[in-house]
Amino acid sequence: MDPFAGLPDTSVLTGADLTEGYRRDESHVVGDPPLAVVKPRSAAALRELVRRAKAEGFSLVPRGAGTGKAGGCVPTGRAVVVDMGAYPGSIRISKPDLALWAPASAMLRDVKAAALAEGLFYAPDPNSWELCAFGGTLATNAGGPGACKYGMTRQWVLAVDALMEDGEVHTFGIPSVKCNVGPSLGQLLVGSEGIFGIITGATVRLVPAPRERLTLLLPMERWHELLDLPARLVEAGYLPSAFEFWDPAVLQDLRRFGPEAARRMPGEALALLEFDDRDCGSEAFLEGLLGALGDQGEHAQTATDARQREALWAVRRTTSSHLKERFPRKVSEDIVVPRSRIREFFGALEALGLPTVTYGHLGDGNLHVNLLAAGETPREELDRQLLELFGLCVRLGGALSGEHGIGLAKRDAFERFADPFQVGALRSLKRALDPVGIFNPGKVVLP
Incomplete structure (x- = not known):
């Protein structure tokens, strides 16, 4: 009997030609072929899905647009992907x-x-x-x-x-x-x-909504001097709404192979700062900010209109996709380090000799560390490099993920580095809230 026949308010996809794309998200993880992909359009459809999952012994793997980067929405085992893209409701x-x-x-x-x-x-x-x-x-x-x-x-x-x-x-x-x-x-x-x-x-x-924005491009002649700026700005009373950066290696690649706007970007390394405080567009605010930046602010460039601002942000937002196109088998880790220990992190990373390039959210310590040669690196060596990177983050009081999550991609590393009590508590919560284990099993922690 077809376990998906007669599902109310639901579209069902079966067959490898229709479901193959659901085995992946934007990470390097590839899941198992799903039994089916279902697109529920009502609470009644979800209710029946749960009943059949329990009766037939398959799991339910929720999926949005598939833009995740940790393998959290890819199916494993006897799984049905629940594509929520057609679920009803208006904002x-x-x-x-x-x-x-x-x-x-x-x-x-x-x-x-x-x-x-x-x-x-x-x-x-x-x-x-x-x-x-x-x-x-x-x-x-x-x-x-x-x-x-x-x-x-x-x-x-x-x-x-x-x-x-x-x-x-x-x-x-x-x-x-x-x-x-x-x-x-x-x-x-x-x-x-x-x-x-x-x-x-x-x-x-x-x-x-913020009524004003101030966007600055901050080129650095010596990139390590950039690493102290997040803490310095906070101490001076300035909290950017964004503080992004590119290290020298990423910036060099963007200049050589990136979009036209990237090829004109100055400095050995580069930061993009934005503020949305009231009166941040005033001369007084800018003068105070440049004073807090000190010598590093001498070459700051201000985006003077919305078009220039969007051009700067376009380069930042496409950095990940640019590197993915250039190095399709790279591995990117979104580790996080406390602001107070960013300089220490990069010093230790250099000492480890790991072949990485880095960009990301310097203002909150969320660093996108990319191993561009991962595809050509033997699996055992790549695993060693990742464990060294994760171990460094944990020793400095940081975490394995700043924003992408654990999913399948970091599950084993999470179980290795997390407090055993935390892992045990998550397993207990999983058993309490999902005793049959139908919701996205195998993600974050093993049973």
Whole structure:
């Protein structure tokens, strides 16, 4: 009997020609062929999916737009991919509550645009914000350049709607910043990568949209001098809404092979700073900022209009895809190091002699360390290099992932470096919330 026959309000894809693309996301991980890909369009469809998963012994792997970079949405074993792209609902905004509700199927770009249309701002901005689904950003606790000032997705979530193991969609939380009725199950679901249930929608908080922006391109003649600037700016009372950087190797490759705008970028290394404070466009603000930057601010270039700003950001946002095209088998790790220890990290990285190039979010210590030769490196040697990198991060008080999550790509390393109590607690939570183990098994931690 066909286990997918008669599913209500659902489109079903079977056969390798239709499901092959669902074995991958934007990571290097390739999953197993799924039994099927289903696209539910109602809570009734989800309810029946849970019933059949339990009866037939298959798992449910949630998927948004497939832009994740940790293998979190790829199927393993006897799995059905649950593509949430057709799940119903329209974006709703409550200005008095400074809150927005959207279904998991909404694109993040549309969520952000809906808020801006009302003069409001939803801050989370992963680099894939134009391509990723809202639900995926919730499941992975997505970050981005704006996390420097505004934090990760988790900090913006008020309530979560999720399909749980009883087959029902539950709402955890209310559309208010104050709700203190015990531990928050909604917050537990954010960043859980679908191992406890499937997020179907969420209410997030908004703030008034920034009215001004100041964007600076900061070339550095000696790139290591850049590493102290995040801490120096904070000490001087300046908190950028973004502080991005390119190390010398990445910048050199962009100049040689990147888009035209990148080929004119100056300096041995380069930073992109942005501020959205009130009056950040004033001469007084700029003078104070340049004073805080000291000698490093002498060659700063200011984007004077929206077109110049967008051109600068376009280069930053396409850096990952540029390197992927140039080095298709590279491995990119999104490690995080405390701001106070960034210089120490790069000194230790040089001492290890690992063949890496780095760019990313210097303002919050989230560094995208790329091993460009990974495809030509023997697996045993590559694993050794990654373990050295992860071990360095942990020793400095950092973490294996700053924004992409664990998924399959970092599961083994996470279990090796995490506090054993933390791993055990996650396993206990998994068993409590998903006793049959139907939701995205094998991700983050093994049973």
